[in-house]
Amino acid sequence: MEDNTVYINAPREHLVDLASKLFNDFTCSFRTCIGIDERPLNGHFSVTHVFTDDRNSLYVLLKTYAEAEAPRIPSITNVVPAADWCEMEAHDLLGIEFVGRDHYRLVLPPEWPEGVYPLRKDVPYDYRPRVRGVSERLSMSTELGVIPIGPYHPALHEPEYFELYVEGERVVDLKYRGFHVHRGIEKLAESRMNYQQINFLAERICGICGFEHSTCYALAVEKAAKLEVPERAQYIRSIVLEVERIHSHLLWLGVAFHFVGYDAGFMHTWRIREKIMYLAELLTGSRKTYGINLVGGVRKDINEEKKQKTLEVLREVSSEFKQLVEVAINVPQVRRRLVGTGTLPKEYAVKLSVEGPVARASGIDKDARRDLPYAAYKYASFKVPVYGEGDNMARALVRVEEILESISIIEQLLDKIPKGPIMLEDFEIPEGRIGVQVVEAPRGGDVHFVMTGRGRPYRWRVRAPTYSNIPALKIMLKDQPLADAPLTIASIDPCFSCTDRVIVVRSDGRIERLG
Amino acid sequence: MLCTAITLLAGTSLPVFLDGLERKLKAALQSRIGPPITQTLYDLLKLMIKESKQVHTVPYIILYFTSFISCALTSMFLITLYTITWDFMLFALALSLLMVSLTALTLIPLLIPNPFSYIGGMREVVLSLVNESAFVASVAIYIVSLHFKAGFSTPSTPHLLVVTIPALAIMFTSGYALTGRPPFDIAEAEPELASGVLVEFSGALLALYLYSNLLKRFLVKLFVATMLVTLIAGNGVLSVVLTCLITITLWILFTVISVTLGRSRVDLAPRTLAKYYIGLFIIPIAGLVVLAYG
Numbered sequence: 001m002e003d004n005t006v007y008i009n010a011p012r013e014h015l016v017d018l019a020s021k022l023f024n025d026f027t028c029s030f031r032t033c034i035g036i037d038e039r040p041l042n043g044h045f046s047v048t049h050v051f052t053d054d055r056n057s058l059y060v061l062l063k064t065y066a067e068a069e070a071p072r073i074p075s076i077t078n079v080v081p082a083a084d085w086c087e088m089e090a091h092d093l094l095g096i097e098f099v100g101r102d103h104y105r106l107v108l109p110p111e112w113p114e115g116v117y118p119l120r121k122d123v124p125y126d127y128r129p130r131v132r133g134v135s136e137r138l139s140m141s142t143e144l145g146v147i148p149i150g151p152y153h154p155a156l157h158e159p160e161y162f163e164l165y166v167e168g169e170r171v172v173d174l175k176y177r178g179f180h181v182h183r184g185i186e187k188l189a190e191s192r193m194n195y196q197q198i199n200f201l202a203e204r205i206c207g208i209c210g211f212e213h214s215t216c217y218a219l220a221v222e223k224a225a226k227l228e229v230p231e232r233a234q235y236i237r238s239i240v241l242e243v244e245r246i247h248s249h250l251l252w253l254g255v256a257f258h259f260v261g262y263d264a265g266f267m268h269t270w271r272i273r274e275k276i277m278y279l280a281e282l283l284t285g286s287r288k289t290y291g292i293n294l295v296g297g298v299r300k301d302i303n304e305e306k307k308q309k310t311l312e313v314l315r316e317v318s319s320e321f322k323q324l325v326e327v328a329i330n331v332p333q334v335r336r337r338l339v340g341t342g343t344l345p346k347e348y349a350v351k352l353s354v355e356g357p358v359a360r361a362s363g364i365d366k367d368a369r370r371d372l373p374y375a376a377y378k379y380a381s382f383k384v385p386v387y388g389e390g391d392n393m394a395r396a397l398v399r400v401e402e403i404l405e406s407i408s409i410i411e412q413l414l415d416k417i418p419k420g421p422i423m424l425e426d427f428e429i430p431e432g433r434i435g436v437q438v439v440e441a442p443r444g445g446d447v448h449f450v451m452t453g454r455g456r457p458y459r460w461r462v463r464a465p466t467y468s469n470i471p472a473l474k475i476m477l478k479d480q481p482l483a484d485a486p487l488t489i490a491s492i493d494p495c496f497s498c499t500d501r502v503i504v505v506r507s508d509g510r511i512e513r514l515g
Numbered sequence: 516m517l518c519t520a521i522t523l524l525a526g527t528s529l530p531v532f533l534d535g536l537e538r539k540l541k542a543a544l545q546s547r548i549g550p551p552i553t554q555t556l557y558d559l560l561k562l563m564i565k566e567s568k569q570v571h572t573v574p575y576i577i578l579y580f581t582s583f584i585s586c587a588l589t590s591m592f593l594i595t596l597y598t599i600t601w602d603f604m605l606f607a608l609a610l611s612l613l614m615v616s617l618t619a620l621t622l623i624p625l626l627i628p629n630p631f632s633y634i635g636g637m638r639e640v641v642l643s644l645v646n647e648s649a650f651v652a653s654v655a656i657y658i659v660s661l662h663f664k665a666g667f668s669t670p671s672t673p674h675l676l677v678v679t680i681p682a683l684a685i686m687f688t689s690g691y692a693l694t695g696r697p698p699f700d701i702a703e704a705e706p707e708l709a710s711g712v713l714v715e716f717s718g719a720l721l722a723l724y725l726y727s728n729l730l731k732r733f734l735v736k737l738f739v740a741t742m743l744v745t746l747i748a749g750n751g752v753l754s755v756v757l758t759c760l761i762t763i764t765l766w767i768l769f770t771v772i773s774v775t776l777g778r779s780r781v782d783l784a785p786r787t788l789a790k791y792y793i794g795l796f797i798i799p800i801a802g803l804v805v806l807a808y809g
Contacts, residue, residue: 169781261697261778267545333698333777483780
C-alpha cells in the first residue's frame with residue numbers, strides 16, 4: 001500500500017475470486033482495466049483492474065501477468081459486468097485474450113487486419129497497415145422496424161451509431177457501434193511526447209471536459225512521482241474545474257430543452273452559459289481548451305481583480321439560472337417528457353458501474369470530489385445531489401443542483417485561496433512508478449492511469465465516464481417511446497470524443513492527419 | 516380588378532411575411548436578434564433555384580393540388596369577404612375545402628417510401644384525427660349557436676356563455692394544434708428522427724411544401740377570423756381589414772404561446788387533446804339541448 005493506493009498482484013487462478021470479492025463483497029466501484037505491454041520491462045503482458053473503495057477513499061489496483069507469446073488472462077465479466085468493454089479494448093489493442101468470454105471487435109474497425117495490435121511496443125505509432133474497405137449492411141428485420149441513428153445525425157454532436165429496433169413507436173432493442181472518432185492519443189503520448197506536452201494533448205481529448213482530463217493526467221503523474229504541488233495551484237485547478245462543470249451542465253440543459261422542443265429554454269440556458277464562457281476566458285485566457293495545466297502546477301494565476309469579477313459574474317449566473325430553472329422545469333411538456341422516461345434502476349446502475357449524474361440519479365451516492373479528494377476539494381464544503389428515480393428528470397435535476405453547488409464551491413475556494421507559487425520548480429519524474437487518479441468530470445469519473453517511463457509515460461490509459469455509461473443505454477431505451485430515444489441517449493451526456501480512442505485507417509489505405 | 520389583384524397578392528404573400536415576423540418575435544422572446552422578417556421569403560426563393568430530387572413513386576401531383584386549393588381558398592376568403600355576405604352554405608363550402616386541403620397535405624408523407632416520412636406522417640394523421648374533428652365540430656356548434664335565432668345575430672348572454680365561448684375555445688385550441696406549433700410539432704420532430712415528413716422533399720418541391728404549410732397556418736386563422744368578423748361586420752373593406760388584423764393578431768398570439776411550450780409526444784398529445792375536447796364539448800352540447808328545450 002502506498003498513500004491511498006492498494007496494490008494487489010493477483011495470480012491468474014485467483015483473479016476472478018478477488019475481483020468478485022472487491023466488487024460484490026466490499027462493494028468497491030469498478031473503474032477500468034488497463035492492458036500493458038511490459039515485454040521490454042519484464043517479458044510479460046499485464047492487465048491491471050482499477051477499483052475504488054469510495055467509503056475509505058482508497059484505490060485498489062489488481063494486477064495480473066500473462067505470458068508474452070500467447071497472453072491469456074481470465075475474464076472477470078461474469079462477476080463484474082462493467083469490465084466488458086475494457087477487456088475488449090485490451091484484446092483489440094494489445095492482443096490479450098480473456099478466458100471465459102466471447103471476443104468481438106470493439107474499438108478497431110472491421111477491416112483492421114488480424115494480428116496487428118497498435119498499443120504493443122513493437123508497433124510504431126506511424127504504422128499504417130494496408131486495409132481493404134468493408135461495407136456493412138444495415139441489420140434487416142422483417143418483424144421489427146429498424147431506425148438507424150448516426151453516425152451523423154442532427155441529434156448527435158459526435159459520430160456514433162445506434163440501431164433502434166422498434167415496434168410501432170416503441171423501442172424494443174438497441175445496437176450500438178461507436179469508436180468512430182479515434183485519434184491514437186495514448187499511442188501518440190507513449191511514443192513521441194514528453195510529460196508536459198501530454199497535458200495539452202489530454203485537454204484535447206474532449207471539447208467540453210478537456211480540463212478535467214488534463215488535470216486528471218497531471219494529478220496521476222504527480223502522484224506517481226510524489227510531487228508536492230503548491231496549494232495555490234490546486235485551488236486554481238479546482239476553481240477552473242468547477243467553471244468547466246457549470247459550463248458543461250448548462251450546455252447539456254440547453255440541449256435537453258432543445259430535444260423536447262422547448263427552444264426558449266435552450267436559448268436562455270445558453271445565454272447564461274455565455275457568462276461562464278466569459279469567466280473562463282477571464283481566468284485562463286481561453287473560452288475553452290484552457291491550456292493552463294502543467295505537471296507540477298498551473299500556468300495562470302488569479303489576481304484580486306479577477307477574483308472580484310468572478311464573484312460578480314457568479315452572482316448574476318446564480319440568480320438568472322434559478323429563475324430560468326423555476327420556469328423551464330415546470331413547463332408541462334418538459335415534465336411529461338422527462339419524468340418516467342429512460343429509467344435506469346439502481347441494481348443495473350451498480351452492476352454496470354455507471355458514473356456521474358447517471359449514477360447519482362439512480363440512487364448511487366458517488367462523487368470522486370468527496371470520496372477520493374484531490375486538488376483543493378477537501379477545503380470546500382458541498383452537497384452531492386442524489387435522486388432515486390433514475391429517469392431523465394432525475395438526471396436533469398442532479399445537474400441543476402450541481403451547477404448551484406459548483407457556484408458555491410468556487411465562492412468558498414476564492415475566499416480561502418492561499419498565497420504562494422503556482423508552479424513547482426525543479427522536479428524529476430522517476431521511471432517505473434504508477435499513478436492512478438479519478439477526477440469527477442461533469443459526466444462522471446475520469447480515470448487516468450500512468451506508468452512512468454523515461455521522459456514520457458511508458459503507459460497512459462484514459463477512461464472517460466461515458467465509456468461506463470453507454471452500456472446502460474440498452475436498459476434505459478428498452479420499451480421506451482421512439483420519440484424519447486435521442487433524449488434518453490442525451491441524458492447520459494455522452495462524450496464520444498472522450499470515449500473513442502481507436503486508430504482509424506481509411507479503408508482505401510489513405511493516410512489522413514486528423515485534427 | 517386592381518383591388519382583386521392586390522388582394523390576391525397580399526393574401527398569398529402575407530403568410531410568408533407573417534412567418535418571418537414569427538421568427539423575429541421568437542428571437543426577441545429568446546433574447547436573440549433573429550433573422551430579418553423577409554428571411555422566409557429568401558429561404559423559399561433560394562429553395563426554388565435548388566435541384567429537386569424526386570422519388571418516382573411519390574405522387575407529387577397531390578402537393579400541387581393541395582397548394583392550388585390552399586391558394587384558391589385564400590383568395591376566395593379575401594375576395595368574397597369584400598364582395599358578398601357570407602352565409603351558412605358558404606361557410607360549409609369553405610370548411611369542406613379547407614379540410615380537403617389539410618387532409619391532402621397530411622396524407623402526402625404517407626405515400627413516400629421512407630420510414631422517417633412514414634413515421635412523421637402517421638404522427639400527423641393521429642393528431643389530425645382528433646384535431647380536425649374537433650375543429651369542424653366547434654365551427655358547427657359556433658355557427659349553430661349564432662344561427663339559433665333566425666339569421667345571424669349576436670347571441671343572448673346564456674348562449675354566449677354556454678355555447679359560443681366554449682365553441683370558440685375549442686376552435687382556438689384546435690386551430691392552434693392544426694398549425695403544427697409546439698407542443699404539436701411532432702410530425703417533423705428533427706431531433707428525434709433525423710427528419711420526418713420533409714425527408715424526401717428538396718429544392719422547389721420543398722419550397723412548395725413549406726409554402727403549403729404556411730398557407731395552411733394562414734388559412735386556419737383566416738377562417739376563424741372570417742367567422743368572427745362576417746357575423747358582426749357584414750362585408751366590404753372594413754370586413755377585409757378586420758379579418759386580416761384578427762388573423763395577424765392570432766398569428767402573433769400563437770407565436771407567443773408556442774415559445775412557452777415544449778414538444779409533446781405522439782402518444783400523449785392526442786390523448787390530452789381528446790380529454791380536453793370531450794370535457795369542453797359537453798358544455799356547449801348540453802347547453803344547446805337545454806336552451807332548445809328551455
